[in-house]
Amino acid sequence: MCGILGVIDRKGVDEHSLRLMRDTMVHRGPDDAGIWISRNREIGLAHRRLSIIDLSEAGKQPMPSSDGTIQITYNGEIYNYLEVRRNLKEKGYIFTSRSDTEVIINAYKEWGLDCIQKFNGMFAFAIYDENAKVLFLARDRIGKKPLYYVHDHYTSRFTFASEIKALLKDNKVSRDIDFQALNYYFTFGYIPGELCIFKDVRKLLPAHAMIYHLDSGEKKIWCYWDVPVMTNKTASEDKLLEELDSLIEDAVRIRLISDVPLGAFLSGGIDSSIIIAMMSRASNKPVKTFSIGFEDDKYNELPYARIVADYFGTEHYELIVKPDVFSILPDLVRQFDEPFADSSMIPTYYVSKITRGHVTVALSGDGGDEIFGGYLVYRASLFDYYLRRFIPFWIRNGVARAAEYFPDSYSSNNIIKQLVRMGKDIDDVLIERYIHLFFKERQRQRILSDHVRMYLDNVFTAPELSRLYYLNRREGDIINRLTYADLKTYLPDDIMVKVDRMSMLVSLETRAPLLDYRIAEFSFRNIPGDLKVKRTTTKYLLRKLSERNLPRELNIKRKWGFSIPLAEWFRGPLSSQIMEILLGSDNKYCSQTYIKKLLDEHKNGTDHSTRLYTLLVFSLWKEDVIN
Incomplete structure (x- = not known):
C-alpha cells in the first residue's frame, strides 16, 4: 500500500512543494519515497512506498516505462498480476522487475484505457503518457483505495493525491467548507459520492476513470464497471453454495501473495471466520490471527474469536480496548482529513495496531454484509414490503392519518413510527427505513446554525444519493436493490x-477477499434476495456456507461487528470530557443550545451517543483543520 500524488501546473511544478505534499503521507509508505518531474516541469508525480511485492529498488516509484515515455504512480495491489504478466510476456513484453506496477505500465501500453478491465485488485493510479499528453487516473471497482483531486478551471492547474491532507499542503487549495457536504455529514456520519468537506476538493468515484488533457486543461470522467442485474434465477441452493465456496477460496488464495509477513483480522463472526477457514486450506503453516475485545461482555466477541482460532489452530493475538479514547481520538480524526463519524474507527485502529506489530498485510471479512445481505435493516425493510402487500391501502392510510395526531413526545416511539409509515409509498418507506440518519431533517434544522442554514437555503433533504441508486435498480428484488445502494x-x-x-495510519495493508469483484458479480447475477434474507435470517447463503466450514459451537446468529460501548462511555468515564469539548469552544456551525439538550437527555437515559459522537468528531476536526 502506498501514497500517490501529482501536480500539473503550466507555471512550473515546485519540487520542494511537491516533496512537502508527498511527505504528509509518510504513514502510507514508510519504506521509500520518490519524485519525478517532466523536462518542461509542467507535471510532477510523487510516491510514498510500503513495500509488499518485489522489495528491491526495481519496484521503486514513480516508475517509468522501458522507453521512458510513460510514468506511473500507483497505490494498491493487482492480485491477478501474474496472470496478466504471463499474457503480456506472450505478446513480447519484457519485464525488469517482479512488481505489479510494471504490469500496469505494460498493460496500458498494450490495451490503452481498457487495461483496467484486466485487473482484479484494489488500486488507485495515475499514468502520464508523454506522447499522448494525457494523465490517466483510475480507481478500483469497489473503492478500496482513495483518490482525491482539485481542478482549477481558470489556471488549468490540476492536483491529485491519496489523501486530502496532501492537497491541503498546497497553499493554492482553499479550505472553504462545502455546506452541502456538511449537511450530508450530519445526515449520514460521512460525506458520500464525489463531494468532500472542502469546496475545491472532489473524489474520483469507485469504478471510475479520468483522462486529463494537458494541452486543453479539460478532463473526462467515466464509469467502467458495475455489478450486473440478476439473470440466473434457476440455480439450486447447493449449486450456488459450490460456486460460492470455490470463488471465495480463490479470492483468498490470490490475496496470499506477498513478500512480507501476512495475517488476518478475526472477530469470530461469519465473514472473518470464513476467511480464516479458506486461509487455513491454502496455507501449510498456522495463520496469524488478531482480535480485540472490551471489558463489557455485551460488546466482547473474544470468546467467539477464540473458538475459531482454536478450531483452525491459528497463532492468535488479542487486545482488550479500554475507554481511554480521548488519548487517541484527535489523531484518528486528523487521519480522515474531513469529518467522519463511524465510531468503529476506534476498534479498527486498535486491531490494525496490534496486527502491525506482527505482520505487514492482513486479510479481513469486509464486504460480507453488503454483498450477501447481512444488515438487520434489510430484514426490517422486507417486513415493511410484505406489510404493504397484504394490508389494503385504505386501512393503512387511515391508521397513518390517525397516528399523525399523536403529540411530539410520542415521536420517538417505534410503534408510532410504524403506524405513520403505513400511509407512505413503499419506495419512500424502504428508503426511509434503510438509510440510517444520524440527524434527521428536523434535527438538522435545529443543530445547524443560522450561518450554515443560510448557505443551504433551508434545504435539508440529504438522502437523494441513496434514493437514486435504489430507484434506478428497478430490475432487482427489494433486497438486491437495497444491497446495491x-x-x-x-x-x-x-x-x-x-x-x-x-490501517494506513499504522502502515498496514488490508485485503478484503469478499470484495473481489467476481464475488460481487456472482452475488448480484445469481443470488436472489430470498437467499440473502430468508424470513428472519440475514446473510442466509453465507451462513449455509459457514456451516460447511466453521465449528458447530460457534454462535453464528449473533451480529455485533466492531461495535463499542459508546453510550456507556459517554455517561460514565468520558462524560466530563465530551461536555468540555462540545460546550467549551465557540461554534459557528452548530447550535450550542441543542448540543446542551442532547447532552442532558443522554445523561438522563436517552441514547444520543451516535449524535454526540458525530458532534465530537466534527468539533475535534474543526479545531485541528479549520481553526
Whole structure:
C-alpha cells in the first residue's frame, strides 16, 4: 500500500512543494519515497512506498516505462498480476522487475484505457503518457483505495493525491467548507459520492476513470464497471453454495501473495471466520490471527474469536480496548482529513495496531454484509414490503392519518413510527427505513446554525444519493436493490474509508477477499434476495456456507461487528470530557443550545451517543483543520 500524488501546473511544478505534499503521507509508505518531474516541469508525480511485492529498488516509484515515455504512480495491489504478466510476456513484453506496477505500465501500453478491465485488485493510479499528453487516473471497482483531486478551471492547474491532507499542503487549495457536504455529514456520519468537506476538493468515484488533457486543461470522467442485474434465477441452493465456496477460496488464495509477513483480522463472526477457514486450506503453516475485545461482555466477541482460532489452530493475538479514547481520538480524526463519524474507527485502529506489530498485510471479512445481505435493516425493510402487500391501502392510510395526531413526545416511539409509515409509498418507506440518519431533517434544522442554514437555503433533504441508486435498480428484488445502494454509498464512503485510513495510519495493508469483484458479480447475477434474507435470517447463503466450514459451537446468529460501548462511555468515564469539548469552544456551525439538550437527555437515559459522537468528531476536526 502506498501514497500517490501529482501536480500539473503550466507555471512550473515546485519540487520542494511537491516533496512537502508527498511527505504528509509518510504513514502510507514508510519504506521509500520518490519524485519525478517532466523536462518542461509542467507535471510532477510523487510516491510514498510500503513495500509488499518485489522489495528491491526495481519496484521503486514513480516508475517509468522501458522507453521512458510513460510514468506511473500507483497505490494498491493487482492480485491477478501474474496472470496478466504471463499474457503480456506472450505478446513480447519484457519485464525488469517482479512488481505489479510494471504490469500496469505494460498493460496500458498494450490495451490503452481498457487495461483496467484486466485487473482484479484494489488500486488507485495515475499514468502520464508523454506522447499522448494525457494523465490517466483510475480507481478500483469497489473503492478500496482513495483518490482525491482539485481542478482549477481558470489556471488549468490540476492536483491529485491519496489523501486530502496532501492537497491541503498546497497553499493554492482553499479550505472553504462545502455546506452541502456538511449537511450530508450530519445526515449520514460521512460525506458520500464525489463531494468532500472542502469546496475545491472532489473524489474520483469507485469504478471510475479520468483522462486529463494537458494541452486543453479539460478532463473526462467515466464509469467502467458495475455489478450486473440478476439473470440466473434457476440455480439450486447447493449449486450456488459450490460456486460460492470455490470463488471465495480463490479470492483468498490470490490475496496470499506477498513478500512480507501476512495475517488476518478475526472477530469470530461469519465473514472473518470464513476467511480464516479458506486461509487455513491454502496455507501449510498456522495463520496469524488478531482480535480485540472490551471489558463489557455485551460488546466482547473474544470468546467467539477464540473458538475459531482454536478450531483452525491459528497463532492468535488479542487486545482488550479500554475507554481511554480521548488519548487517541484527535489523531484518528486528523487521519480522515474531513469529518467522519463511524465510531468503529476506534476498534479498527486498535486491531490494525496490534496486527502491525506482527505482520505487514492482513486479510479481513469486509464486504460480507453488503454483498450477501447481512444488515438487520434489510430484514426490517422486507417486513415493511410484505406489510404493504397484504394490508389494503385504505386501512393503512387511515391508521397513518390517525397516528399523525399523536403529540411530539410520542415521536420517538417505534410503534408510532410504524403506524405513520403505513400511509407512505413503499419506495419512500424502504428508503426511509434503510438509510440510517444520524440527524434527521428536523434535527438538522435545529443543530445547524443560522450561518450554515443560510448557505443551504433551508434545504435539508440529504438522502437523494441513496434514493437514486435504489430507484434506478428497478430490475432487482427489494433486497438486491437495497444491497446495491449500500454497495454504491455506505460501503465505499464509510467502510472502505474507515479501514483504509485506520490501517494506513499504522502502515498496514488490508485485503478484503469478499470484495473481489467476481464475488460481487456472482452475488448480484445469481443470488436472489430470498437467499440473502430468508424470513428472519440475514446473510442466509453465507451462513449455509459457514456451516460447511466453521465449528458447530460457534454462535453464528449473533451480529455485533466492531461495535463499542459508546453510550456507556459517554455517561460514565468520558462524560466530563465530551461536555468540555462540545460546550467549551465557540461554534459557528452548530447550535450550542441543542448540543446542551442532547447532552442532558443522554445523561438522563436517552441514547444520543451516535449524535454526540458525530458532534465530537466534527468539533475535534474543526479545531485541528479549520481553526
